Amino acid sequence: MAGGLGTRLKDKTVTMPKGFIGIGDLPMVEWSVQKLFAAGIEEVIIGTGHCDEWYQRLAEQYPCITLFKNEHYAETGSMGTLACCVPGVKGDFLLLESDLIYDAAGLSVLINEPHPNVLLASGPTQSGDEVYLEADTAGNFKKHSKNRALIGDLAGELVGITRLTRDTLDKMAAYMKAHLADEPKMEYETAMAAVSQSGDANRIFIRKLEYYLWREVDDENHLAMAKLIYPRIKEAESLRAIRREVLLNPGPATTSDSVKYAQVCPDICPRESEFGDVMEWIGRELSLMAGKPGHVETVLFGGSGTAADEVMISSCIPDSGKLLIVDNGAYGARFAKIAGVYELNFEVFKSSGFLPLDIEALKAKLINGKFTHFAMVYHETTTGLLNPVPELCHFCHEHNITTIIDAVSAFAAIPIDMDTDHIDFMASTSNKNIQGMAGVAFVFCRKEALEKLKDYPMRNYYLNLWDQYQYFQKTRQTRFTPPVQTLYALRQAIIEIKLETIEKRYARYSACWEELLAGVKKMGLKMLVPPEAQSKLITAIIDPPSPAYNFEALHDLARTHGFTIYPGKLSDANTFRIADIGDIRPEEMARFVKVLENYMGSLK
Ligand code: PLP
Ligand code: MG
Ligand code: MG
Numbered sequence: 001m002a003g004g005l006g007t008r009l010k011d012k013t014v015t016m017p018k019g020f021i022g023i024g025d026l027p028m029v030e031w032s033v034q035k036l037f038a039a040g041i042e043e044v045i046i047g048t049g050h051c052d053e054w055y056q057r058l059a060e061q062y063p064c065i066t067l068f069k070n071e072h073y074a075e076t077g078s079m080g081t082l083a084c085c086v087p088g089v090k091g092d093f094l095l096l097e098s099d100l101i102y103d104a105a106g107l108s109v110l111i112n113e114p115h116p117n118v119l120l121a122s123g124p125t126q127s128g129d130e131v132y133l134e135a136d137t138a139g140n141f142k143k144h145s146k147n148r149a150l151i152g153d154l155a156g157e158l159v160g161i162t163r164l165t166r167d168t169l170d171k172m173a174a175y176m177k178a179h180l181a182d183e184p185k186m187e188y189e190t191a192m193a194a195v196s197q198s199g200d201a202n203r204i205f206i207r208k209l210e211y212y213l214w215r216e217v218d219d220e221n222h223l224a225m226a227k228l229i230y231p232r233i234k235e236a237e238s239l240r241a242i243r244r245e246v247l248l249n250p251g252p253a254t255t256s257d258s259v260k261y262a263q264v265c266p267d268i269c270p271r272e273s274e275f276g277d278v279m280e281w282i283g284r285e286l287s288l289m290a291g292k293p294g295h296v297e298t299v300l301f302g303g304s305g306t307a308a309d310e311v312m313i314s315s316c317i318p319d320s321g322k323l324l325i326v327d328n329g330a331y332g333a334r335f336a337k338i339a340g341v342y343e344l345n346f347e348v349f350k351s352s353g354f355l356p357l358d359i360e361a362l363k364a365k366l367i368n369g370k371f372t373h374f375a376m377v378y379h380e381t382t383t384g385l386l387n388p389v390p391e392l393c394h395f396c397h398e399h400n401i402t403t404i405i406d407a408v409s410a411f412a413a414i415p416i417d418m419d420t421d422h423i424d425f426m427a428s429t430s431n432k433n434i435q436g437m438a439g440v441a442f443v444f445c446r447k448e449a450l451e452k453l454k455d456y457p458m459r460n461y462y463l464n465l466w467d468q469y470q471y472f473q474k475t476r477q478t479r480f481t482p483p484v485q486t487l488y489a490l491r492q493a494i495i496e497i498k499l500e501t502i503e504k505r506y507a508r509y510s511a512c513w514e515e516l517l518a519g520v521k522k523m524g525l526k527m528l529v530p531p532e533a534q535s536k537l538i539t540a541i542i543d544p545p546s547p548a549y550n551f552e553a554l555h556d557l558a559r560t561h562g563f564t565i566y567p568g569k570l571s572d573a574n575t576f577r578i579a580d581i582g583d584i585r586p587e588e589m590a591r592f593v594k595v596l597e598n599y600m601g602s603l604k
Helices: 007-013 028-038 053-061 078-088 105-112 166-178 188-196 220-238 257-262 273-290 305-315 330-341 359-368 389-398 447-455 465-475 484-500 502-523 551-560 586-603
Strands: 044-048 065-069 093-096 100-102 118-122 132-135 141-145 156-164 205-209 214-216 296-302 323-327 346-350 373-377 402-406 425-429 440-446 538-542 575-579
Touching: 007 220, 028 044, 028 053, 028 093, 028 100, 028 257, 028 484, 044 053, 044 078, 053 065, 065 078, 078 166, 078 188, 093 105, 100 156, 100 220, 105 118, 105 156, 105 205, 141 188, 156 166, 156 188, 156 214, 166 188, 214 220, 257 484, 273 296, 273 440, 273 465, 273 484, 296 305, 296 447, 296 465, 305 330, 305 402, 305 425, 305 440, 305 465, 323 330, 323 359, 330 346, 330 373, 330 402, 346 359, 359 389, 373 389, 389 402, 440 447, 440 465, 440 484, 447 465, 484 502, 502 538, 502 586, 551 586
Parallel strands: 044 065, 118 205, 323 346, 323 373, 373 402, 402 425
Antiparallel strands: 093 156, 100 214, 118 156, 132 141, 132 156, 296 440, 425 440, 538 575
């Protein structure tokens, strides 16, 4: 709720909404938005009014914010603004005010409460603007007042963070409508109290946290208090931080703490419809990242990236089909191994692991060999070589050849649109650029290509694409036990990539790569792949010529500084590899470069 004029803060809020007052290094409202997304909230709706252009700018920065403006903000109260937001509210939601600073623990307390409607209360704040709360005998919200004398037994002070169902919101809006004439400036607390006492379905439980750290900022005095409480909030939140390890191996990648914490959730049987909602949401959001709305279906499997590769190779080729596989690294070679196990009709186009493909020779082979299917790795993680997938898939499309792409280490960093790039099937996994936990494999399918699979032979059981797809369509369940907690982490990872955007994520990864590149050049080290053919996601560095060089020693030194690095994977070149994917920053790569420099110095 951010519509108000904030008149008690005088000149500070004449041309700016209250929420934009900075505490620490961000505006209050931005802290709040970040905490909400980190707590697993998928979408933030802001009810605006006064100086709403500030919120328009905020919404441009955060794609998951939707704005609803209360045009009558000067003549209505907070309930008027809340009523304007009703059309955007899809289900259960948290209701907050824009002028709050608070410990994020309050959000998880409300999210974990068994009561569907819960109002957060604290012990005494002595803020001078306390809203006192009274509960009924069952502990539900009954009455509020700034005048302590009007309240019976004190149930706590109102914080301004509440969890509500959509049904309760509808009842509140109806209450406002019925009382508009007598109370045009109704605050939402008034509607909440009335609805809470109107019947069991909408009762609002008061959850009191005696020592909760929070402040609302309505005047200069509150602002001074908020600035004192802010460091205590930061400290409390920092106590929940997980020890930082920067993984410079090519996945599983470093994850945010919010992704780690997303796995700590209530037990749930995955056959419950709520979990069906979670998987459906994950599938829909992943599909939107891979192609145009409505064109792509994402099929989820429990398994690693190789499972998704095996799903595609075993499920997407009819007995009459003929497959050409490009092998220019370990993962192309793995495709060929899988095709061999299933005894498919296939050939391999072998190419250097570190030099760009001979595209013309490959095209000629596709045509002359009468291939019906084409499989290639988008980004060969073996060396960091980026293959020209759009160009080749375009060619395949023109010649009616079905395309099967391993985008395990490309998806969610390299911009991909399966429609414009003519990719029919594409594999990826939860633990690379998407920055989730290992354990979920996904296959993206262009809808027309997917429909053809229903007539194809079923060569295996667990990994069959058509069966898994069909079953989920019918039941909103996977055929076999899904990795429940890993899927919750993936859900959080998707919230986070929607916030960052794929484009900015790749820019961040590239900035990390630039740090590495500058260091490598400065140290006189050589890279295996020419920079123009590199993905900028992983770099294979040729081992230094010094006889004293030892990968294990470098690895162990890096680990003592919190960095994990990876050995090379080519039989014909001695390299080590530095990836720059995951929740990492360029400053961290710069620190790693220093560690590498120190090690290199020690060799002389
Ligand atoms: N394909 C590519 C391009 C990869 O980079 C990887 C793993 O690094 C895989 C497939 C295999 O994934 P997993 O190890 O999860 O089975
Ligand atoms: Mg206020
Ligand atoms: Mg107040």
